[in-house]
Amino acid sequence: MPELDPSFLDLPLERLTDAALSRAAELGCSYADLRVERIRGAGQEFRDLALESSSTSQTLGLAVRVLFEGVWGFASDIALTAEVATRLAERAVATARVAKPLTSEMVELADEPVHADARWVSAYEVNPFDVDEAEQQARMLALSETLLAAPGVTHTSAGVEYVLENKYFANLAGTSVRQQRVRTLPRLTAIRVGSSGFDTMRTLAPPAGRGWEYLTGTGWDFDAEVAQLPEILAEHVAAPSVEAGRYDLVIDPTNLFLTIHESIGHATELDRALGYEAAYAGTSFATFDQLGALHYGSPVMTVTGDRTVEHGLSTIGYDDEGVAAQEFDLIRDGTLVGYQLNRQMAAEKQLGRSNGCAFADGPGHIPMQRMPNVSLQPAPDGPSTSELVAGVERGIYVVGDKSWSIDMQRYNFQFTGQRFYRITDGRIVGQLKDVAYQATTTDFWRSMEAVGGPGTYLLGGAFNCGKGQPGQAAPVSHGCPSALFRGVNVLNTAAEGGI
Structure with a gap:
């Protein structure tokens, strides 16, 4: 060590x-x-x-x-x-x-x-x-x-x-x-x-x-x-260009981590939900009054925030307010149950102890609430990626991240990827290109039918998540398994003008 x-x-x-x-x-x-x-x-x-x-x-x-x-x-x-x-x-x-x-x-x-x-x-x-x-x-x-x-x-x-x-x-x-x-x-x-x-x-x-x-x-x-x-x-x-329409998607963790970052990670920052970032980076559709009630996704969806996972980019022993690193639930069985907190917001909303999400990217900046490692949990006895693919008649397997777009409330989005594979009758039959998937955050996560097992889990992430005025960049990881989504809208990026 x-x-x-x-x-x-x-x-x-x-x-x-x-x-x-x-x-x-x-x-x-x-x-x-x-x-x-x-x-x-x-x-x-x-x-x-x-x-x-x-x-x-x-x-x-x-x-x-x-x-x-x-x-x-x-x-x-x-x-x-x-x-x-x-x-x-x-x-x-x-x-x-x-x-x-x-x-x-x-x-x-x-x-x-x-x-x-x-x-x-x-x-x-x-x-x-x-x-x-x-x-x-x-x-x-x-x-x-x-x-x-x-x-x-x-x-x-x-x-x-x-x-x-x-x-x-x-x-x-x-x-x-x-x-x-x-x-x-x-x-x-x-x-x-x-x-x-x-x-x-x-x-x-x-x-x-x-x-x-x-x-x-x-x-x-x-x-x-x-x-x-x-x-x-x-x-x-x-590869042929994709035909736009609705498809079942099996999304690899190399792509899904970024969707988690944008539609869950930022949306469950309590400062955004309270409007602190409204003038710069936007707010969140997951407002504080919906805590404990918002049907964020399907029952197979459990998302944690943590500062403890080994090799995580946001992993630390203590945050920039001296709070010891923890793991905590943000979404449990599809329901919003928590937010990312610093000590001020935890006290302001009477939520008990901070969950250790204060961070400054250097000595010249004041600490603010920043994202921990936000991760979708696998099913303990969940299927392999190939087993998820086997359950799809007409779909696409999405691998690797590329471009993305999401609105200021982290609600309407579209994501592309590096590689796309056509699924026909439970089998991968070749690559496609010009693919982007589009949804609202809640429709997308509610369409998630199954998550893979621990063997499909991967910790993705980015060095440079931006936030704040003056702007700060923070490293953050997002773990997730492969997952199956039913009936997601797919766009042809070439026909849409090169999304």
């Missing part, structure tokens, strides 16, 4: 804490916290057998947040000195004083136990920053070479991104937490330029809370997938 980076632990964390929090207490703050964050990022991009770009970045800073007379104040800086930490506490209080006349209600926070001197490291084996860049490039170029050597592949595009995030949190109550997590995103695309135009096919490997071992065989077999990609691309090029 990796250990916390000593160079981060060597920062003057205790001195910064004492300076900021003692000053906040002297000024009369009912609550105060301090975060010190170091976020290292790196990435490489390749075209054919050449390195196009290589980049590294580092963000390092501290932030102080206070509750003064029931109003939030916040300040941050890049200088890690006790003098700066003291000034940040004073600036945060000054900010709260300015904001107080504009605030109609005093902020209260849900209770949370004290977590003193807690430490947490994510589940990875090899820190990518410990791997020589030449070795990293050689691995990506070898995979690209395999693709480019295959018949029908004109060009390749490849890239890898990885992040090492260290975070320290302390508050007036006595909680202090040191954490470290790693995440990696590899991707390879085969490109064909021919008489039919420009066609692509990308790897399905999701981003993951893993280290460099992800590229060398732990968690995903990139060599096997890359070897199959040219044949899949050739089948796609030759």
Whole structure:
């Protein structure tokens, strides 16, 4: 198991804490916290057998947040000195004083136990920053070479991104937490330029809370997938265009994770349901008055939020309010039963303890409610993907994510994908193309007849879920099994103008 980076632990964390929090207490703050964050990022991009770009970045800073007379104040800086930490506490209080006349209600926070001197490291084996860049490039170029050597592949595009995030949190109550997590995103695309135009096919490997071992065989077999990609691309090029209409869909987790993200993940953020994001990212059709009553989906639908699943992009030991990571239900047996919360919203709506969904993407931003890993649960004894396909007379098997569109209430949507396979009389009989499925959120999830078993389950996700003003990006995973949906409307994207 990796250990916390000593160079981060060597920062003057205790001195910064004492300076900021003692000053906040002297000024009369009912609550105060301090975060010190170091976020290292790196990435490489390749075209054919050449390195196009290589980049590294580092963000390092501290932030102080206070509750003064029931109003939030916040300040941050890049200088890690006790003098700066003291000034940040004073600036945060000054900010709260300015904001107080504009605030109609005093902020209260849900209770949370004290977590003193807690430490947490994510589940990875090899820190990518410990791997020589030449070795990293050689691995990506070898995979690209395999693709480019295959018949029908004109060009390749490849890239890898990885992040090492260290975070320290302390508050007036006595909680202090040191954490470290790693995440990696590899991707390879085969490109064909021919008489039919420009066609692509990308790897399905999701981003993951893993280290460099992800590229060398732990968690995903990139060599096997890359070897199959040219044949899949050739089948796609030759495939007929879909006839628009209603079809039964068997949706693979490599596609369904994104539908979960957009139609469930964002819709069950309580700040959206309460209208906090209305001016920027929209609201949610799943309003608070429907908690416990909204028939979100079919009885086979249970969706959890959690910050604990191994290798999840949103997995963490403690959130940015010092709340310990948890797993909780959002939808149970098709009914909306919960929301994603931070401590303020949990107290405001008298929902008990926060479920640990506060996050800031760096020291320069204030924490807000952000998505945990939101996942559709498999049936314990559920069918395999092939068994789901066997139950379909006329349908489509959807694999891989691509483009999507959804309205500001997370209700009307359409999604495309990477690969589409025609199902006839329970058998896959070849690829289709130009497919998009369209529905409202509740009609779609209510049409879900069956979910696959644990053997079909996969953790997908994204590095860059956006939210807030100023905008913040957060990594998040979504697990799900294969699932069967009956009578879903399918559009022909070519006929619709290239959706």
